[in-house]
Amino acid sequence: MPDIAAIAPDSAIRHVETDQGRLSWVSLADYAARAGIALEKLPRSLRIILEAGLCAAARGELDAGAVQAAAAWQPGSPRSADLVFPVTRVILQDAAGLPLLADLAALRDAAAKAGQDPGAMQSVIPFALVVDHSVQIDSYGTSEALQLNLDRELDRNEERYGFLKWAAQAFDGLTLVPPGNGIIHQVHLEQLAEIVSVRNGWISADTVIGSDSHTTMVNGLGVLGWGVGGIEAEGALLGDPLTVAAPEIIGVALTGRPRPGVLATDLALALTRKLRQLGVTGAFLEFHGPGLASLSVEDRATLANMAPEYGATLALFPVDEDVLSYLRTTGRPEAHLSLIRAHLERQGLFGRDGFDAIAYSRHVAFDLGAVGPSVAGPTRPDQLVGLEDVSASFARQFPEPAATARPPVLSHGQIVLAAITSCTNTANPGAMVTAGLLARAAVERGLAVPAGIKTSFAPGSRAVPDYLAQLGLLAPLAALGFHVDAFGCAVCVGNSGPLAPDIEAALAGETVGVAVLSGNRNFEARVHPKIRAAYLMSPALVVAYALAGRIGADLSRAPLGHDAQGRPVLLRDIWPAPEAIAVAMAEMPRQRGRSAPYIPARWNSLPVQSGPRFSWQDGSTFLCPPPFFERHAGAFGALAGARPLLVLGDDITTDHISPVGTISPQMPAARYLASLGIEPDRFGSYAARRVNHEVMLRGTFANPRLRNALVPDRTGPVSRHLPSGETGDLVDIAERYGAEGRAVVILAGRNYGTGSARDWAAKGTALLGVRAVIARSFERIHRSNLVRLGVAPLELVEAVEPATLVAGAKDIAIDITPAEPLGIGSRCTIRLRIDGAAHVLHARLRADTAMEIALLQSGGVFAFFLEHKLGVTPTASVDSPVP
Incomplete structure (x- = not known):
C-alpha cells in the first residue's frame, strides 16, 4: 500500500454544477485507487469520516496525514493512530x-x-x-x-x-x-x-x-x-x-420481519438486551440485511436512538429510497433530495447493497421475527421482560413489604405515573397510531384509567397531535387522561412534576409505586425522586398498563378492566389488528412536520442583552460565571495518601452522579437555595440550575438512591471522613479533605457512568476535588468527560469489587503511581492501605487518544483552551470544592 499520508487529497477533487452554483467534492473512489484501498471493504461509517477529513485537508484546515487512520483501518489490526473527524x-x-x-x-x-x-x-x-x-x-x-x-x-x-x-x-x-x-x-x-x-x-x-x-x-x-x-x-x-480511538466496527444483519403486535419499541428493547450481553461498548454499528425492508425509517430511528442503552457509539443505517421518501414527507425540497441521491451514489454511500463485501470487526445477526411484545425494567433498559413475567420481575427486585394495620393509600406495585413520552417512541407514527387505536377501543368498551395515576402525553413534535387528530385518535387518548401536556422531554428526563400529596407521602415508606413510560431510561429515581420502579414500553402498552393500574397484572391473560355489563376486557380484545393499523397508516397525511419552528407568544418579548460579552448579574441563582477557567487541577501524576470520597458498586449512572430532575427539599442543593431565601416551589430542577456551579456542586451524587459503601446505613450524597469516622454531606467532607491538602478519589464497579451525556457528572466530580476514578469499567461518554475535566479514569485490571474490598474498614489511604511518561493505556500501580493492611492493584489509564493524554497533562480542557486558544499559561489551583 502506498504511503497514504503522502497522497494529496486535492488529487481527488471533483466539481459539479448545481442550482447552488459550482461545488467541489472529493471522490472517495479516486482517492482509494491512488492509496491502494479496497473501498468496497471499508465500512460506510469510515468512508464518511474519510470524506470529511479529505475535504478538510483539501481546504487546508487539516493536515493530510490526519486521514490516514480512517483510510488504513482494517478489522482486528493493531491500533496505530486516532481517527480525526471534522x-x-x-x-x-x-x-x-x-x-x-x-x-x-x-x-x-x-x-x-x-x-x-x-x-x-x-x-x-x-x-x-x-x-x-x-x-x-x-x-x-x-x-x-x-x-x-x-x-x-x-x-x-x-x-x-x-x-x-x-x-x-x-x-x-x-x-x-x-x-x-x-x-x-x-x-x-x-x-x-x-x-x-x-x-x-x-x-x-x-x-x-x-x-x-x-x-x-x-x-x-x-x-x-x-x-x-x-x-x-x-x-x-x-x-x-x-x-x-479507532473503534471496533460491527455489522448487524437484520433478518426476518416483526410479528403482528410487535412494535419498534419491542425490537429496540430486545436489541438493547442482546447487544449489552454481547458487549458493544464504544463500537460503531452498521445495520444492513433483508430485515431492513420491513422497517420504516421511523422504526430505524427508534432502534438507533437506543444506542447509548446498548453501549454503542453509533448505530448507522443506510440512506436509501425510504429515507428520501421520509424527507419528502417532512417537507425537504426536491432539489436537495436530488443532491442527496447524486452525491451519495457517487461516493458509494447510497442504498442497501454492498454490505456483504465490507470487512467488519465482527458480525451480529438479529432476527426481527424472534421478538415478542415486551417491556424493560424495573430499573435498567436492558432488563427485558415478557408480559407474562413482569410481575415476577418486580417482586424479585422489590419484595412485598410487611403488612400494616392501616389501610394503605398506595398498594405495592401500584402504577402512579403513566407517560407517553420520549423521542424514542413518539417520533414513530406506527407506535403512536397503535396507541391511539387501542385507546379508541378501550373507550368504546367503557374502560377508564383509575384515579390516582398521573397521566402525561408529551409528543416529540407538533406533527404528532396533528396527524392523530386527523385520524380521529387524539380524542380517545384524551378521554383516558392522555391530553397533550407538553412538547418536550418532560417525564423522560425526570420533569414529571409533583404527584398527589398523599401518593408522595406513601412513597416515602417501603411501599413501591411504579411508573410506566415510553421512554428510553428507567434508572431508579430518574423519572421521579420517589418512584423507585419504572418500566419502559411502547405507547400502546403505556395505555394498557394505565388501564390495568398495577404492574403485577399479567396483561397476557388478566383483564384490563370490565365493560359496562361487567364483562372482563383483555388486552387482546382491544389490541388493534394489523389490518386496522395498516388502514390508519395509509390515511396518514402526506405532509408531516413543520418547515419553521413554532414561536410562543411570549418568546419575542423576553428581555435580551446584546454585544459580544454577557453581563453576569450579581445575585443570580440561575446564571453565574463558570469557575472552570479559574480552577485547574494541574497535570495528573502520582498521588500519595489519597482518601476515597465514595466507594460505589456496579452500574453507577450519570443520573446517580448528576441528577437532572426536581431538587428535593432534603438535598444539600435545596438547603443552599433556601439559605438564599428561595422558596421550595421555586427550587426547580438541577437541569435548570446548570449554570450555577454552587447548586450543581451540591447536586453532585445527589441521587437519593445512591449507596456509598463508606456510609452503609444511609443513601444519597453522604460520605465519611477518614480516619475520624465522622459522616456528613458529601460536599462538606470533600471540602474538609481539601482544607487538609488531601487528594480524593472514587472507587467503583462495572459500567461506571452509563446514561446521559451529562457534562455536570464530570464537572461536579472535578469541583469536589476528585483526581481519579478507579473502576472496573467505564461507559464511553462519561469516561471522555472525566478526562476533559482533568480527572483520570483508571480501569482496574484485577477482578476485584472495591465495595467488598473496603467493607467495614475504619481507615483507607490510597497511593497511585502511574508509569512515566504518561501515555495511552499507561499502567498504574494502586496501593491501598486498609486499616494498615496493604493491597496492591493495577489499572490502566483510560485516556484513549493522544489528545486525551494532552488534556490530562494540561489539567483538563479549560486549561488547554487557555493555553492553546488564548496563549495564557494556566496555573493549577487547590484540590478542594468551590467554597
Whole structure:
C-alpha cells in the first residue's frame, strides 16, 4: 500500500454544477485507487469520516496525514493512530447547551482579561440548540395543560432563555429553536438533518455531534453522528476536530420481519438486551440485511436512538429510497433530495447493497421475527421482560413489604405515573397510531384509567397531535387522561412534576409505586425522586398498563378492566389488528412536520442583552460565571495518601452522579437555595440550575438512591471522613479533605457512568476535588468527560469489587503511581492501605487518544483552551470544592 499520508487529497477533487452554483467534492473512489484501498471493504461509517477529513485537508484546515487512520483501518489490526473527524455541525439541547454557551461566554471573559478581542471566540461550524429539557408536567389530564405548562416554563426560565437569546446574537451560526416545539431528536429528524451538507462551496455527507447521548437517533436517516459531552462539542465549535480511538466496527444483519403486535419499541428493547450481553461498548454499528425492508425509517430511528442503552457509539443505517421518501414527507425540497441521491451514489454511500463485501470487526445477526411484545425494567433498559413475567420481575427486585394495620393509600406495585413520552417512541407514527387505536377501543368498551395515576402525553413534535387528530385518535387518548401536556422531554428526563400529596407521602415508606413510560431510561429515581420502579414500553402498552393500574397484572391473560355489563376486557380484545393499523397508516397525511419552528407568544418579548460579552448579574441563582477557567487541577501524576470520597458498586449512572430532575427539599442543593431565601416551589430542577456551579456542586451524587459503601446505613450524597469516622454531606467532607491538602478519589464497579451525556457528572466530580476514578469499567461518554475535566479514569485490571474490598474498614489511604511518561493505556500501580493492611492493584489509564493524554497533562480542557486558544499559561489551583 502506498504511503497514504503522502497522497494529496486535492488529487481527488471533483466539481459539479448545481442550482447552488459550482461545488467541489472529493471522490472517495479516486482517492482509494491512488492509496491502494479496497473501498468496497471499508465500512460506510469510515468512508464518511474519510470524506470529511479529505475535504478538510483539501481546504487546508487539516493536515493530510490526519486521514490516514480512517483510510488504513482494517478489522482486528493493531491500533496505530486516532481517527480525526471534522464534523459539519453540532446540535444541542438546553440542559447541556446552556452550560456550553456559558463556558464560551466565560472564555470570552478570559479573552478580554488577556487583552484580546472576545468576539474572536466564535463558532467555525453551524450549530443548533433546541429548547426541550425544561418543561415540567405540573398540569395534566385537561385540555388546558399544554398552555399552562408552557406558561410556567417561560415564567421559571425567563432569565435562562434571555441568556439563550443573547447567545443567538453573539455567536455566528447558532439556530435557536424555542420551547414548545418538541424534543431535540425528533425536531432533528423532521427539520434539521441535512443528509448531505453544502458548506463554503463544498459537498459532503452530513455529519453531526450532539450534547445529548441520543443524538444517534439521526443515524436512522443515515447521518453519521453521536452524542458527546458538551465540553467536547465546545472544542468542535472552536475548530478542533474530534479525535476518536479507532473503534471496533460491527455489522448487524437484520433478518426476518416483526410479528403482528410487535412494535419498534419491542425490537429496540430486545436489541438493547442482546447487544449489552454481547458487549458493544464504544463500537460503531452498521445495520444492513433483508430485515431492513420491513422497517420504516421511523422504526430505524427508534432502534438507533437506543444506542447509548446498548453501549454503542453509533448505530448507522443506510440512506436509501425510504429515507428520501421520509424527507419528502417532512417537507425537504426536491432539489436537495436530488443532491442527496447524486452525491451519495457517487461516493458509494447510497442504498442497501454492498454490505456483504465490507470487512467488519465482527458480525451480529438479529432476527426481527424472534421478538415478542415486551417491556424493560424495573430499573435498567436492558432488563427485558415478557408480559407474562413482569410481575415476577418486580417482586424479585422489590419484595412485598410487611403488612400494616392501616389501610394503605398506595398498594405495592401500584402504577402512579403513566407517560407517553420520549423521542424514542413518539417520533414513530406506527407506535403512536397503535396507541391511539387501542385507546379508541378501550373507550368504546367503557374502560377508564383509575384515579390516582398521573397521566402525561408529551409528543416529540407538533406533527404528532396533528396527524392523530386527523385520524380521529387524539380524542380517545384524551378521554383516558392522555391530553397533550407538553412538547418536550418532560417525564423522560425526570420533569414529571409533583404527584398527589398523599401518593408522595406513601412513597416515602417501603411501599413501591411504579411508573410506566415510553421512554428510553428507567434508572431508579430518574423519572421521579420517589418512584423507585419504572418500566419502559411502547405507547400502546403505556395505555394498557394505565388501564390495568398495577404492574403485577399479567396483561397476557388478566383483564384490563370490565365493560359496562361487567364483562372482563383483555388486552387482546382491544389490541388493534394489523389490518386496522395498516388502514390508519395509509390515511396518514402526506405532509408531516413543520418547515419553521413554532414561536410562543411570549418568546419575542423576553428581555435580551446584546454585544459580544454577557453581563453576569450579581445575585443570580440561575446564571453565574463558570469557575472552570479559574480552577485547574494541574497535570495528573502520582498521588500519595489519597482518601476515597465514595466507594460505589456496579452500574453507577450519570443520573446517580448528576441528577437532572426536581431538587428535593432534603438535598444539600435545596438547603443552599433556601439559605438564599428561595422558596421550595421555586427550587426547580438541577437541569435548570446548570449554570450555577454552587447548586450543581451540591447536586453532585445527589441521587437519593445512591449507596456509598463508606456510609452503609444511609443513601444519597453522604460520605465519611477518614480516619475520624465522622459522616456528613458529601460536599462538606470533600471540602474538609481539601482544607487538609488531601487528594480524593472514587472507587467503583462495572459500567461506571452509563446514561446521559451529562457534562455536570464530570464537572461536579472535578469541583469536589476528585483526581481519579478507579473502576472496573467505564461507559464511553462519561469516561471522555472525566478526562476533559482533568480527572483520570483508571480501569482496574484485577477482578476485584472495591465495595467488598473496603467493607467495614475504619481507615483507607490510597497511593497511585502511574508509569512515566504518561501515555495511552499507561499502567498504574494502586496501593491501598486498609486499616494498615496493604493491597496492591493495577489499572490502566483510560485516556484513549493522544489528545486525551494532552488534556490530562494540561489539567483538563479549560486549561488547554487557555493555553492553546488564548496563549495564557494556566496555573493549577487547590484540590478542594468551590467554597
